[in-house]
Structures are given as structure tokens and as C-alpha cells.
Amino acid sequence: MSSQNVRVRFAPSPTGGLHLGGVRTALFNYLFAKKHHGSFVLRIEDTDQTRFVPGAEQYIIDCLNWCGIAPDEDPHRPGNYGPYRQSERKEMYRAYAEQLVEKGYAYYAFDTPEELEKMREQFKSEKNPSPQYNHETRLKMSNSLSLSKEEVEKKLSTNQAFVIRIKMPEHGEIHLHDMIRGDVSFQANLVDDKVLLKADGMPTYHLAVVVDDHSMEITHAFRGEEWLPSAPVHVLLWEYFGWKEKMPKWAHFPLILKPDGQGKLSKRDGDRLGFPVFAMDWLDPKSGEMTKGFKEMGFLPNAFINMLALLGWNDGTGKEIFTKEELIQQFTIERIHKGGAKFDFEKAKWYNQEWIKSSDNELLLPLIKNILHNNGIDADSKILNKVIPITKERCHLLNDFVAQLKYFFIDPTEIDVDAVKPKWDENKSSFFHTLIQEMNNIPNWTAEEVEKCFKETATKLQFKPGDVQLPFRIMLVGGKFGPAVFEISSIIGKNSTIRRIQQGIDLFNK
RNA sequence: GGCCCGUUGGUCAAUCGGUUAAGACGCCUCCCUUUCACGGAGGAAUGAGGGGUUCGAUUCCCCUACGGGCUACCA
Structure with missing residues (x-):
């Protein structure tokens, strides 16, 4: 593989705050791209119009910028592969989906949501609590496989709503090579006929990710482990489009788990346990609810990405503190863990403290001055320069400086x-x-x-x-x-x- | 339920068949310091279980258990 043309993408959907796991996915993409002198692109996956949240896209870009892992190409700084929002690429997806129908790899389906619901109810059993739209059920449904040609023509010509579904093969295995997990295989007949094109003309993730990765010439597709079960659909699509030769190399990253209990780390866990989950403060425009971010909590961006990188990856030497440049130098996908990691906020704070201790005054001073100002203290830079070096080893978070520095500027208000x-x-x-x-x-x-x-x-x-x-x-x-x-x-x-x-x-x- | 992925101390984790099974966070003890921290020296704490393969398994294979993910016209 030529290192020159590595292209990777981070493809979040603009539905809210940017989660730790999302930032880490972005970070791994960034590190890989930089290591191979390739391009890191941000693609906005806004195909679900019902979940679109205004401001979320800019927020994502702000977060990446703060982390110091800005994309080389994004909606505001397009390269030669735009548009970078899937909503703006809408037109191309339909043609690709139709192409699959023509080749017999996909079909029109006219079932209404109610009919789908009915089917699931009908076939639901103890043995099979969630029946799928697949080779066993598709002929019992309303689609271009079960209906006569005339009926299909009629529905199409009268503009009846339809979706396009992939027709999964009834036999065979689908193999996938994952850079972290090695070979993973799936029984084709166990995968359902996923919707490719929705009734509103928008593609689902499954279609869009393949079409876009292809047209944007993505060489390595990295994403969270939650995508592994649908990977066979994507592999098949690459094959059906005749693009197999250009299919990106895959890697599915392990999940970041709750510190206690089990399951994926969620925003709720942060609220519950008192630590941030989002990179930066997120103000939900609908609810007006503010969710704390690592930035505002007092993290240094370098500490934040250092901590994230070491959550699921290490260089094998035991070294834990890495600059961004060192990370780029040492990073390899193959050394990413297979298993999920529980998030430990104590360890996160330790990383931050290490970074505060080793950061120069020039870097710390404006940040601290600002925090002090927000706490009603206007601190003189000359004094700060004297005082930061002798207090910084006591601070885990930037905000700790308030307590550690306050008395240099005002008489203590609370006395023990x-x-x-x-x-x-x-x-x-x-x-x-x-x-x-x-x-x-x-x-x-x-x-x-x-x-x-x-x-x-x-x-x-x-x-x-x-x-x-x-x-x-x-x-x-x-x-x-x-x-x-x-x-x-x-x-x-x-x-x-x-x-x-x-x-x-x-x-x-x- | 089905499918897929995973499983080394409380947590993050090294080990790529042979080690007294690293290191870090956290915790405990001591030293430094008449504060707190930093720093230093110690300590407790780990291979889920069962079968194989092998002269030898944490390491390779199988089974079980457990955990997680997915199972939407959401990503």
C-alpha cells in the first residue's frame, strides 16, 4: 500500500454533543492519517432528517479543533471530494440503489411501517423475538419480489411510497478482514434485507457509507464495534457495485464502557457519576439543557487526547504520556485492543495533572487568567508567572487553580x-x-x-x-x-x- | 431468542509457548516536608472454568460461563 494516498474519514451524525467514543474514533483516524501522510476527512452523516440538531455540526468541528485534530477536508474546507454532507449528496444515492435493483441485488418494498409492525408481531415467537425482513419473510411481504411486474409498475407509476432493500443471499458466508480482529465471518442468510434507500429518498447509513467511501476514495474505514454486525451488508455492497478491489481496509474499535456496571458509556453516566462525557459544553437547542464538557471542566486538549489514545491503545513499552507528535509516530491500528475499556475518570485526571505539571507558563497563563477572571479575580500576569510554577503540581484540573491561586490576589474568605x-x-x-x-x-x-x-x-x-x-x-x-x-x-x-x-x-x- | 465481538489485579494494561506474570491509576505504609502537593522507597491485589495440542500454556484449538454489541425506513 502506498502511504501517499491514505484517506480516512470520521463520519458522525449531527445529533447532539460529541461523545468520548466519537472523539477517540476521530483521534485514531487522525493519527493514522497523519502517520501515513494521508488525509483525514470529516463527513457529516445527516441522512436522518428527524434527528437533525441545529448547531451540532459546527459543534463537532469546534470539538475537533479544540482537540487539535482538525480535519483536512470538511464541509467548510472542501477538498476534491465534496459535498461533505450526505444531505447534499442525496441525488446520487437513488441512482446507485436503482442500479442494484436492476442487477437483481436489491428490490423495491412497499410495506408501510404499520405492515412491518404487523409482520413482526405475526412472526414473533419465543424462539424468535425479533423476526427479520429476510429470505424467509420477504415473499410474504409487499415488494417487487413477491408482486407481479404489473403490480410493481403500477405502484411505482402512481408514486406509491417505497424503499429499496438489499436482497441478502440465502447461502454462503461473507468474510471480512478486520485490522484489529482478523478474519470475521457471517452466514449470509442470517443477515436481514436492510433498507438501503428510505421512502423519503434519503439513503440509510448502509448505502451511504459504501457509496461515499467509494466516491471519496477512502482507503481505510474505521468505526466503532457497534457496526460489526452490519459489516457484511457493506462488504456485499462493495461487491455488488463492482468496487471490491477498492474496498477500504476495515477496523472496528472497541467500545468505551461505563466505569461501574456494564454497557456503553453514555451521557447519562457522566451526569450520574459527576464527570464529563462530551468533549466540550453542549447546549441542547431543544431542551435548553447544558451538558458539561472536558474542556470546560478544565482539561488541556493534549491531555485529553493523550488519555483517549491510551484508552484502548498502547505502544507496548509502558510509556503513558505522549505528545500528539509522539502519538502520530507510534500509532498503529494493530495495537488497538479488542476488548472494551471501562472509563476511569480518576485516571483521566491524572493525565491532566501530568500535562499541567509539564506545561509551560506561556501556555497555562492565558487559560488560568481566564478561569480566574470567570471567578471574579483579575490577576496580574507578572504575579501569575511567579505563582503558577509553584502551584501547578497541586492541580488536576485547570479549575483547581482557582483554589490554589486565589489567596495570592485576595484575602482568604474561608478560614480553617x-x-x-x-x-x-x-x-x-x-x-x-x-x-x-x-x-x-x-x-x-x-x-x-x-x-x-x-x-x-x-x-x-x-x-x-x-x-x-x-x-x-x-x-x-x-x-x-x-x-x-x-x-x-x-x-x-x-x-x-x-x-x-x-x-x-x-x-x-x- | 439469533448473530457477531470480547474476557490478565478494583481500573487501564505488558506478554506475541518457557518471566519471580511488567508498568500506570487508585488504595495502604514509610521517607522527604512542622501545610498540601511533588518526589522517593515499599505493600496488598491478576490470567473466568473445563477439556485438549505441547516436554512446557496467560499465550494455540474446542466447549462452557460471563460481559458487551447488533437484531429500525437511527446512525
Whole structure:
């Protein structure tokens, strides 16, 4: 295979927020394309007009952009294979479907939804709870196989609604080579006569995916495992159209599962367990409901894709932190797992923390500044530059910076009184009074000077510095956390330090 | 029910017939630190079950069990 012309596609339907699993599918496509110097295309599968959600398409593109895996070709940046929305390709599908009917590989079916329902009721049994439209039942239904030529002509000429169904063979096996799973085979007669063209003239996924992958010259078709059962239909279609030689190589990715219980991870699980499932905030235009995204939750895009890539894939060395470039370099479809993986938000946060720790100030500063601003704190960049490096190892999420940084800019609003009060007495009170006086005499307000002053005062009043250091920290910070106290004191300055000590004394004396 | 896919610690997972069955997250202990974290050192914890094949199976095959997906004019 020539590496030059690799073309892969991510083909979501614009029906709502972009799910983790969707992003990972997009990511694997992207990595594969980039590794082989090929093209990554975004195709919008909007053939179900009843499920169309305005804004969802742009949202998907926004998500991919945020992740840093923007497509090379999409509806806004078309290449030579447009249109990139299936709704705009509508005309071509009918001709292909008709072509199949002519060749005898498909047929017209006139059954109404009610009739289909009736059939399913009628043939339903304990042994067969969901009867199919297949070689066993199709002659009992209303279609161009069961009806006379005249009847069919009449229905067609009177514009009676119809669909086109594939006529699955009654014998033989259909083989498929999956890059992850190897050979997979299906009994042809066990697959039903799937609808190819719907009554509204739109194709179903089955027709569209084959026609479009062919006309867009897709070389590798990657999708979630949920598509495996219908893969034989697609393989057959490639054959029936006479395109078998150009059929893309397949790979079906394992599913991302719920952390607890079992089943596919859904948006509901995120709501229930308190973590995001969508890449970015999604505002449903119909319900007005807002669903949290990884971005807004405080994830770095590189951490997000790193985490996703390692959910079901690894390079075999035990390495876990990868830049996007490293992922592109190391990625192979064959090393993707076969089994589904339960999503673990704790591990996801660990990835983010690793990325925060190793990210440069230039990258972090604008993001943090913005988050602080949204929390009512307008932080000075000069101070932020000093303070981010000494607090970032404490943050799993970008939003954690609010708590870790707040006290550098404003006096603490919540003070952990309980950590001090039990051991607070007259002597400590007077120590801090003295400390204020001594501090007033410090000419150069540096961490070293503050520390020296603090310890000398403590010794002078016969305190072990450690006994008064915790109250000092709590006065400045509000709680038992943060970098070295004297460092903090030096950064917030003499005035703020003294003010907070005074406030602390007042509070603890109460 | 049928079809398809899967199954190594709580979770993510390495191993491509021979290992004391890696590593990571989480958890626990200790060290560093008179805060929290980072860092460091330890610890508990894994091959679903049964048959084969083989000198030797986590690894290959079969069966069972379990889990998941699909079974729409949705993708």
C-alpha cells in the first residue's frame, strides 16, 4: 500500500454533543492519517432528517479543533471530494440503489411501517423475538419480489411510497478482514434485507457509507464495534457495485464502557457519576439543557487526547504520556485492543495533572487568567508567572487553580478556624502581635527575610517555629495547603501579610 | 431468542509457548516536608472454568460461563 494516498474519514451524525467514543474514533483516524501522510476527512452523516440538531455540526468541528485534530477536508474546507454532507449528496444515492435493483441485488418494498409492525408481531415467537425482513419473510411481504411486474409498475407509476432493500443471499458466508480482529465471518442468510434507500429518498447509513467511501476514495474505514454486525451488508455492497478491489481496509474499535456496571458509556453516566462525557459544553437547542464538557471542566486538549489514545491503545513499552507528535509516530491500528475499556475518570485526571505539571507558563497563563477572571479575580500576569510554577503540581484540573491561586490576589474568605483554634492561646496571640511589629522593620521583603524574622521572633518568645507556622499559614492562605509560607508571604507583600495576621488574630481570639 | 465481538489485579494494561506474570491509576505504609502537593522507597491485589495440542500454556484449538454489541425506513 502506498502511504501517499491514505484517506480516512470520521463520519458522525449531527445529533447532539460529541461523545468520548466519537472523539477517540476521530483521534485514531487522525493519527493514522497523519502517520501515513494521508488525509483525514470529516463527513457529516445527516441522512436522518428527524434527528437533525441545529448547531451540532459546527459543534463537532469546534470539538475537533479544540482537540487539535482538525480535519483536512470538511464541509467548510472542501477538498476534491465534496459535498461533505450526505444531505447534499442525496441525488446520487437513488441512482446507485436503482442500479442494484436492476442487477437483481436489491428490490423495491412497499410495506408501510404499520405492515412491518404487523409482520413482526405475526412472526414473533419465543424462539424468535425479533423476526427479520429476510429470505424467509420477504415473499410474504409487499415488494417487487413477491408482486407481479404489473403490480410493481403500477405502484411505482402512481408514486406509491417505497424503499429499496438489499436482497441478502440465502447461502454462503461473507468474510471480512478486520485490522484489529482478523478474519470475521457471517452466514449470509442470517443477515436481514436492510433498507438501503428510505421512502423519503434519503439513503440509510448502509448505502451511504459504501457509496461515499467509494466516491471519496477512502482507503481505510474505521468505526466503532457497534457496526460489526452490519459489516457484511457493506462488504456485499462493495461487491455488488463492482468496487471490491477498492474496498477500504476495515477496523472496528472497541467500545468505551461505563466505569461501574456494564454497557456503553453514555451521557447519562457522566451526569450520574459527576464527570464529563462530551468533549466540550453542549447546549441542547431543544431542551435548553447544558451538558458539561472536558474542556470546560478544565482539561488541556493534549491531555485529553493523550488519555483517549491510551484508552484502548498502547505502544507496548509502558510509556503513558505522549505528545500528539509522539502519538502520530507510534500509532498503529494493530495495537488497538479488542476488548472494551471501562472509563476511569480518576485516571483521566491524572493525565491532566501530568500535562499541567509539564506545561509551560506561556501556555497555562492565558487559560488560568481566564478561569480566574470567570471567578471574579483579575490577576496580574507578572504575579501569575511567579505563582503558577509553584502551584501547578497541586492541580488536576485547570479549575483547581482557582483554589490554589486565589489567596495570592485576595484575602482568604474561608478560614480553617478548626485547625488553629484548639491550640490557640494568649501566648500565640501575643506572638503574632510581636511578629507584626518585627515585620514592620523588615527593609527588604523577601522570603528569606520574612523567614528569618519569623524564626527569630519565635525563638525570642520561646516558641518552636513549627508551633506557630501553621496558624501563620492559615492566616495567609485560609487552609492547610499551598507552597512554602514564607514564599507566599513574600509574594503577597508586607501589607497584605500584616493585614492577614491581624485579621487572623482577631478571628482566633473570638 | 439469533448473530457477531470480547474476557490478565478494583481500573487501564505488558506478554506475541518457557518471566519471580511488567508498568500506570487508585488504595495502604514509610521517607522527604512542622501545610498540601511533588518526589522517593515499599505493600496488598491478576490470567473466568473445563477439556485438549505441547516436554512446557496467560499465550494455540474446542466447549462452557460471563460481559458487551447488533437484531429500525437511527446512525
